[in-house]
Amino acid sequence: MAREREPRPYTFYLLAGLMGLFLLFLYGPMLVIYVLSFQGPNGGVTFPMVGVSTQWFANIIKPGQVANIPASFERSIVLAIVVSLLTVVISVAAGLGFRRRFPGAGLLFYIAIASLVMPSLLVGFGIGLGFQMLGLPQGLYTSTLGAQLTWTLPFGLLTMFAVVARFNRSYEEAARDLGASAWQRLRYITIPLLLPGIIGVAVGAFTLSYDEYARTTLTIGSYNTLPLELYALVSSDSTPTLFAIGTVTTAVSFVLIGLTMFAVIRMQRRRRMLPT
Amino acid sequence: MDPRFDVELVGVSKRYGGAVAVDNISLRIPKASYCCLLGPSGCGKTSTLRMIAGHESISDGDVLINGANVTGLPPIKRGTAMMFQSYALFPHLSCIENVAFSLKMRGMAKAERLKKAREFLALVHMETFADRLPAQLSGGQQQRVALARALVSQPKVLLLDEPLSALDPFLRIRVREELKRLQRDLGISFIHVTHSQDEAMALADMMVVMQDGRIRQSGSPREVFGNPATSFVARFIGGHNVLQGAAGPVAVRADRCRLDAAGSGLPAQIAAVEYQGSIVRVALTTDAGEDASVLMPDSVYDADPVQAGARTHLVWAAEDERQLAA
Numbered sequence: 001m002a003r004e005r006e007p008r009p010y011t012f013y014l015l016a017g018l019m020g021l022f023l024l025f026l027y028g029p030m031l032v033i034y035v036l037s038f039q040g041p042n043g044g045v046t047f048p049m050v051g052v053s054t055q056w057f058a059n060i061i062k063p064g065q066v067a068n069i070p071a072s073f074e075r076s077i078v079l080a081i082v083v084s085l086l087t088v089v090i091s092v093a094a095g096l097g098f099r100r101r102f103p104g105a106g107l108l109f110y111i112a113i114a115s116l117v118m119p120s121l122l123v124g125f126g127i128g129l130g131f132q133m134l135g136l137p138q139g140l141y142t143s144t145l146g147a148q149l150t151w152t153l154p155f156g157l158l159t160m161f162a163v164v165a166r167f168n169r170s171y172e173e174a175a176r177d178l179g180a181s182a183w184q185r186l187r188y189i190t191i192p193l194l195l196p197g198i199i200g201v202a203v204g205a206f207t208l209s210y211d212e213y214a215r216t217t218l219t220i221g222s223y224n225t226l227p228l229e230l231y232a233l234v235s236s237d238s239t240p241t242l243f244a245i246g247t248v249t250t251a252v253s254f255v256l257i258g259l260t261m262f263a264v265i266r267m268q269r270r271r272r273m274l275p276t
Numbered sequence: 277m278d279p280r281f282d283v284e285l286v287g288v289s290k291r292y293g294g295a296v297a298v299d300n301i302s303l304r305i306p307k308a309s310y311c312c313l314l315g316p317s318g319c320g321k322t323s324t325l326r327m328i329a330g331h332e333s334i335s336d337g338d339v340l341i342n343g344a345n346v347t348g349l350p351p352i353k354r355g356t357a358m359m360f361q362s363y364a365l366f367p368h369l370s371c372i373e374n375v376a377f378s379l380k381m382r383g384m385a386k387a388e389r390l391k392k393a394r395e396f397l398a399l400v401h402m403e404t405f406a407d408r409l410p411a412q413l414s415g416g417q418q419q420r421v422a423l424a425r426a427l428v429s430q431p432k433v434l435l436l437d438e439p440l441s442a443l444d445p446f447l448r449i450r451v452r453e454e455l456k457r458l459q460r461d462l463g464i465s466f467i468h469v470t471h472s473q474d475e476a477m478a479l480a481d482m483m484v485v486m487q488d489g490r491i492r493q494s495g496s497p498r499e500v501f502g503n504p505a506t507s508f509v510a511r512f513i514g515g516h517n518v519l520q521g522a523a524g525p526v527a528v529r530a531d532r533c534r535l536d537a538a539g540s541g542l543p544a545q546i547a548a549v550e551y552q553g554s555i556v557r558v559a560l561t562t563d564a565g566e567d568a569s570v571l572m573p574d575s576v577y578d579a580d581p582v583q584a585g586a587r588t589h590l591v592w593a594a595e596d597e598r599q600l601a602a
Contacts, residue, residue: 168362168364170360170361170362170364171364171366171367173331173360173364174358174360174364174365174366175366175377175381176331176350176351176352177329177331177351177352177357177358177426178352178357178377178378178381178425178429179351179352179378179381179382179429180377180378180381181381184381188377188380188381189366192368193366193367193368
């Protein structure tokens with residue numbers, strides 16, 4: 001049924017234009033980087049393109065003088081996996097635990113969340129300083145891991161609280177009625193039903209850790225993560241290699257997000273929640 | 277020893293903080309009976325059911341099942357099974373996996389538990405849906421799977437929390453027939469919580485009317501309907517006029533009342549006339565300001581029709597009058 005459309009007021013076009021500019025501002029620079037990463041062999045870090053090549057991508061895996069991208073990439077990935085696992089375990093346990101109100105629950109919650117609003121540099125600085133004062137060696141899986149958890153945990157907790165709040169407790173009660181022990185309830189009912197949310201927390205924590213800079217830079221030991229390595233590169237290198245790295249890391253993120261969404265959508269199609 | 281009762285409640289109370297949800301109730305449910313706990317929302321019927329099931333701790337008193345004191349035991353050790361109001365079928369498991377769940381928790385081998393689950397799906401005529409997920413079933417089908425899941429552990433007592441409330445009215449009547457048939461065939465007790473007096477009347481061998489955490493009356497539907505104990509019971513089960521008599525309130529069944537324009541009864545004005553198919557309901561306001569109604573077959577009404585606004589008298593026989601406790 002065709003309906004006469006009212007003429008749009010000029011403000012519509014004004015706001016649409018503003019939105020367009022905003023999108024350009026948001027994605028323009030990134031697009032420029034993706035395009036320039038295919039710069040020809042004789043081209044520079046700005047337009048115009050002088051031919052097209054993939055040699056800057058090849059450059060990434062050559063151990064350079066300044067930066068060792070493959071090694072730091074590996075460190076970042078492994079660290080992100082560890083951070084993600086720890087975040088999932090702690091957030092799921094806390095999410096389930098906080099369903100029961102206990103004295104001090106509110107206070108504990110705010111303390112756990114507070115590090116989200118603390119300046120990252122200060123948190124990192126504090127952790128670095130603490131390690132120095134105690135004479136502990138700073139390293140990827142000590143100070144850096146801790147510093148990154150201060151960032152991923154509040155995020156994981158908030159997500160799990162939201163997921164758990166929508167979880168219908170009668171499923172667990174039914175499982176109890178059918179003779180499932182606490183552990184069986186967790187394994188066969190609660191975890192499977194919370195899985196989409198758990199995957200969300202895992203991926204979120206992974207990406208937060210993967211590109212964390214401020215806290216990491218002040219707590220890192222002798223070996224850099226990828227963002228730190230890139231930052232060093234920015235100030236010393238002036239070839240499109242940097243752009244190629246940007247394109248590759250973005251692709252990694254997109255692949256990860258794509259896979260997650262695919263998995264979650266499949267799962268939800270299979271496990272559509274019953275109306276209650 | 278063969279205990280005479282499937283379930284006994286002895287002075288059972290439930291308190292939430294200061295609030296009393298169930299107040300010192302005692303009840304004996306004979307073997308293999310269909311018992312309905314009936315009452316308005318907040319009367320404590322669901323708390324009572326959940327205490328029998330073991331999903332709610334008992335503040336005071338004891339629960340006996342088959343003669344054994346089960347107070348403090350977990351649900352699985354009580355020989356009860358519960359069917360939840362929203363069925364609580366596990367959405368990530370197929371029908372047969374849902375039914376086999378309790379057997380799996382007990383450690384029964386896969387082939388054996390699937391075989392047994394299939395038998396119980398067949399009992400509720402759902403064997404062809406074995407591999408479907410709950411979300412792919414209609415409400416009535418989900419209800420039957422939930423029933424099979426509860427029965428597979430072969431409970432002595434089946435507890436049903438408003439099992440028909442999620443179904444449409446036509447299905448409700450069919451399913452309640454099935455429930456009754458199943459209870460008779462299995463020869464176990466069903467305890468069914470409902471706020472619908474129709475449901476309770478149709479199903480119950482024993483009807484327990486609750487209000488404010490107490491049992492106001494229990495007995496067969498015939499006994500309760502024929503002799504309501506209090507004005508609350510008379511009003512809640514419906515079909516009665518509760519009027520102020522010489523010695524306190526009395527109840528008279530609306531279908532035992534007559535209208536008599538000329539005669540000597542309780543003077544009243546006709547408030548409304550409702551045609552309900554086979555019967556006609558005439559609503560009245562007595563001169564004392566009480567609401568009453570008369571139910572009569574349409575043939576009786578048609579012989580002497582009345583109009584809203586007309587003056588009349590409400591008449592009943594003395595033997596139909598029941599004295600109520602205040």
